[in-house]
Amino acid sequence: ANLSSVLGELIYALEYREKAVESMYSVEDSILDNKNQIILPPNLYIIGTMNTADRSVGHIDYAIRRRFAFVEILPEALTDNDDIYFNLNGFDAVAALFNRENVSNEFEIKDVQIGHSYFIAKKSEAKNETERDEIFKMKMQYEVVPILEEYVKDGILINDFDGKPIKEYISTLKPQLK
Numbered sequence: 001a002n003l004s005s006v007l008g009e010l011i012y013a014l015e016y017r018e019k020a021v022e023s024m025y026s027v028e029d030s031i032l033d034n035k036n037q038i039i040l041p042p043n044l045y046i047i048g049t050m051n052t053a054d055r056s057v058g059h060i061d062y063a064i065r066r067r068f069a070f071v072e073i074l075p076e077a078l079t080d081n082d083d084i085y086f087n088l089n090g091f092d093a094v095a096a097l098f099n100r101e102n103v104s105n106e107f108e109i110k111d112v113q114i115g116h117s118y119f120i121a122k123k124s125e126a127k128n129e130t131e132r133d134e135i136f137k138m139k140m141q142y143e144v145v146p147i148l149e150e151y152v153k154d155g156i157l158i159n160d161f162d163g164k165p166i167k168e169y170i171s172t173l174k175p176q177l178k
Helices: 003-007 007-014 062-067 088-096 129-153 166-173
Strands: 084-086 120-122
Touching: 003 007, 003 062, 007 166, 084 129, 088 129, 120 129, 129 166
Parallel strands: none
Antiparallel strands: 084 120
16 A cells, blocks of 8 residues: 555654644544644554565655664464464475575565465364365465466576476475365
Protein backbone atom coordinates (compact mmCIF):
# COMPACT_ATOMS: atom_id res chain seq x y z
CA ALA A 1 0.00 0.00 0.00
CA ASN A 2 1.00 3.60 -0.37
CA LEU A 3 1.84 4.32 3.26
CA SER A 4 1.37 8.05 2.86
CA SER A 5 -2.20 7.48 1.68
CA VAL A 6 -3.02 4.82 4.25
CA LEU A 7 -1.53 6.52 7.29
CA GLY A 8 -2.03 10.10 6.13
CA GLU A 9 -1.61 12.66 8.85
CA LEU A 10 -0.65 9.97 11.30
CA ILE A 11 2.84 9.99 9.78
CA TYR A 12 3.18 13.67 10.60
CA ALA A 13 1.66 13.21 14.06
CA LEU A 14 4.21 10.51 14.89
CA GLU A 15 6.87 13.19 14.84
CA TYR A 16 4.99 15.19 17.51
CA ARG A 17 3.76 12.42 19.78
CA GLU A 18 1.81 13.75 22.81
CA LYS A 19 1.44 17.19 21.18
CA ALA A 20 -1.60 18.49 19.31
CA VAL A 21 -1.26 18.58 15.54
CA GLU A 22 -3.70 19.96 13.01
CA SER A 23 -5.83 17.48 11.11
CA MET A 24 -8.07 17.96 8.12
CA TYR A 25 -10.58 15.71 9.90
CA SER A 26 -12.57 16.61 12.95
CA VAL A 27 -12.71 14.37 15.99
CA GLU A 28 -16.22 14.35 17.50
CA ASP A 29 -15.34 13.34 21.06
CA SER A 30 -12.19 15.41 21.26
CA ILE A 31 -11.15 16.81 24.63
CA LEU A 32 -9.34 19.53 22.75
CA ASP A 33 -10.82 22.94 22.09
CA ASN A 34 -10.05 22.56 18.42
CA LYS A 35 -11.80 19.40 17.15
CA ASN A 36 -9.44 19.37 14.15
CA GLN A 37 -6.44 18.44 16.24
CA ILE A 38 -5.13 15.01 17.12
CA ILE A 39 -2.73 13.87 19.80
CA LEU A 40 -0.95 10.54 19.60
CA PRO A 41 -0.36 8.84 22.93
CA PRO A 42 3.12 7.51 23.79
CA ASN A 43 1.81 3.93 23.92
CA LEU A 44 0.61 3.84 20.29
CA TYR A 45 2.70 1.48 18.18
CA ILE A 46 2.33 0.74 14.49
CA ILE A 47 3.68 -2.64 13.43
CA GLY A 48 3.78 -3.72 9.81
CA THR A 49 5.69 -6.12 7.63
CA MET A 50 7.25 -5.82 4.22
CA ASN A 51 9.70 -7.86 2.25
CA THR A 52 12.97 -6.38 1.09
CA ALA A 53 11.59 -5.71 -2.37
CA ASP A 54 8.84 -3.54 -0.85
CA ARG A 55 11.35 -1.67 1.27
CA SER A 56 13.47 -0.71 -1.68
CA VAL A 57 10.60 0.69 -3.73
CA GLY A 58 11.15 4.38 -4.40
CA HIS A 59 7.68 5.51 -3.36
CA ILE A 60 8.49 4.86 0.29
CA ASP A 61 9.85 8.28 0.95
CA TYR A 62 12.44 9.37 3.47
CA ALA A 63 9.86 10.92 5.79
CA ILE A 64 8.34 7.48 6.29
CA ARG A 65 11.74 5.81 6.65
CA ARG A 66 12.68 8.31 9.40
CA ARG A 67 9.62 7.46 11.45
CA PHE A 68 9.83 3.67 11.35
CA ALA A 69 12.45 1.16 12.41
CA PHE A 70 13.29 -1.66 10.04
CA VAL A 71 14.07 -5.01 11.63
CA GLU A 72 15.40 -7.73 9.34
CA ILE A 73 14.06 -11.21 9.98
CA LEU A 74 15.67 -13.80 7.74
CA PRO A 75 14.28 -17.30 7.12
CA GLU A 76 15.36 -19.78 9.75
CA ALA A 77 14.60 -23.37 10.67
CA LEU A 78 12.15 -23.58 13.55
CA THR A 79 11.18 -26.47 15.78
CA ASP A 80 7.79 -27.86 16.70
CA ASN A 81 6.34 -26.34 19.83
CA ASP A 82 2.95 -26.16 21.58
CA ASP A 83 1.50 -24.03 18.76
CA ILE A 84 3.13 -25.14 15.51
CA TYR A 85 4.54 -27.98 13.47
CA PHE A 86 7.53 -27.10 11.33
CA ASN A 87 8.31 -28.84 8.03
CA LEU A 88 12.07 -29.03 8.54
CA ASN A 89 12.65 -31.41 5.62
CA GLY A 90 10.82 -29.12 3.19
CA PHE A 91 12.54 -26.03 4.58
CA ASP A 92 16.00 -27.59 4.27
CA ALA A 93 15.31 -28.83 0.72
CA VAL A 94 14.25 -25.35 -0.38
CA ALA A 95 16.82 -23.38 1.64
CA ALA A 96 19.63 -25.39 0.01
CA LEU A 97 18.72 -23.81 -3.36
CA PHE A 98 19.59 -20.34 -2.13
CA ASN A 99 23.34 -20.30 -2.52
CA ARG A 100 25.70 -18.21 -4.64
CA GLU A 101 25.87 -20.92 -7.33
CA ASN A 102 22.10 -21.05 -7.84
CA VAL A 103 21.01 -17.44 -7.26
CA SER A 104 21.76 -15.07 -10.12
CA ASN A 105 24.40 -12.47 -9.28
CA GLU A 106 21.77 -9.82 -9.98
CA PHE A 107 20.12 -10.69 -6.66
CA GLU A 108 21.11 -10.80 -3.04
CA ILE A 109 20.31 -14.24 -1.62
CA LYS A 110 18.61 -12.81 1.46
CA ASP A 111 16.30 -10.76 -0.76
CA VAL A 112 14.84 -13.77 -2.57
CA GLN A 113 14.90 -16.58 0.00
CA ILE A 114 11.62 -18.31 0.80
CA GLY A 115 10.48 -17.41 4.32
CA HIS A 116 9.97 -19.93 7.08
CA SER A 117 6.25 -19.16 7.43
CA TYR A 118 5.61 -21.34 4.35
CA PHE A 119 6.77 -24.35 6.37
CA ILE A 120 4.54 -23.88 9.42
CA ALA A 121 1.30 -25.66 10.22
CA LYS A 122 -0.68 -24.46 13.22
CA LYS A 123 -1.49 -27.24 15.63
CA SER A 124 -4.96 -25.74 16.02
CA GLU A 125 -5.54 -26.50 12.31
CA ALA A 126 -3.81 -29.89 12.21
CA LYS A 127 -5.14 -32.19 14.91
CA ASN A 128 -2.87 -35.11 14.00
CA GLU A 129 0.17 -36.02 11.90
CA THR A 130 -1.95 -36.93 8.86
CA GLU A 131 -3.58 -33.48 8.81
CA ARG A 132 -0.17 -31.87 9.43
CA ASP A 133 1.35 -33.72 6.48
CA GLU A 134 -1.54 -32.73 4.21
CA ILE A 135 -1.06 -29.07 5.15
CA PHE A 136 2.66 -29.37 4.43
CA LYS A 137 1.95 -31.00 1.06
CA MET A 138 -0.58 -28.33 0.07
CA LYS A 139 1.79 -25.51 1.03
CA MET A 140 4.61 -27.06 -0.98
CA GLN A 141 2.44 -27.76 -4.03
CA TYR A 142 0.43 -24.55 -4.16
CA GLU A 143 2.68 -21.97 -2.51
CA VAL A 144 6.38 -22.88 -2.40
CA VAL A 145 6.90 -24.74 -5.68
CA PRO A 146 5.06 -22.10 -7.78
CA ILE A 147 7.29 -19.38 -6.33
CA LEU A 148 10.39 -21.43 -7.08
CA GLU A 149 9.18 -22.12 -10.62
CA GLU A 150 8.60 -18.40 -11.10
CA TYR A 151 12.13 -17.74 -9.81
CA VAL A 152 13.50 -20.10 -12.49
CA LYS A 153 11.36 -18.44 -15.18
CA ASP A 154 12.56 -14.99 -14.10
CA GLY A 155 16.23 -16.03 -13.99
CA ILE A 156 16.57 -15.70 -10.23
CA LEU A 157 17.33 -19.40 -9.68
CA ILE A 158 19.83 -20.72 -12.19
CA ASN A 159 22.15 -23.63 -13.04
CA ASP A 160 22.02 -27.22 -11.82
CA PHE A 161 21.35 -28.41 -8.30
CA ASP A 162 22.00 -31.83 -6.82
CA GLY A 163 23.22 -33.12 -10.21
CA LYS A 164 20.14 -32.12 -12.21
CA PRO A 165 18.70 -29.01 -13.81
CA ILE A 166 17.25 -26.77 -11.12
CA LYS A 167 13.77 -26.93 -12.65
CA GLU A 168 13.87 -30.73 -12.42
CA TYR A 169 15.00 -30.58 -8.78
CA ILE A 170 12.13 -28.21 -7.97
CA SER A 171 9.62 -30.61 -9.55
CA THR A 172 10.78 -33.30 -7.09
CA LEU A 173 9.69 -31.02 -4.26
CA LYS A 174 6.06 -31.07 -5.43
CA PRO A 175 4.38 -33.73 -3.28
CA GLN A 176 1.57 -35.91 -4.55
CA LEU A 177 -1.71 -35.06 -2.86
CA LYS A 178 -4.27 -37.74 -2.11
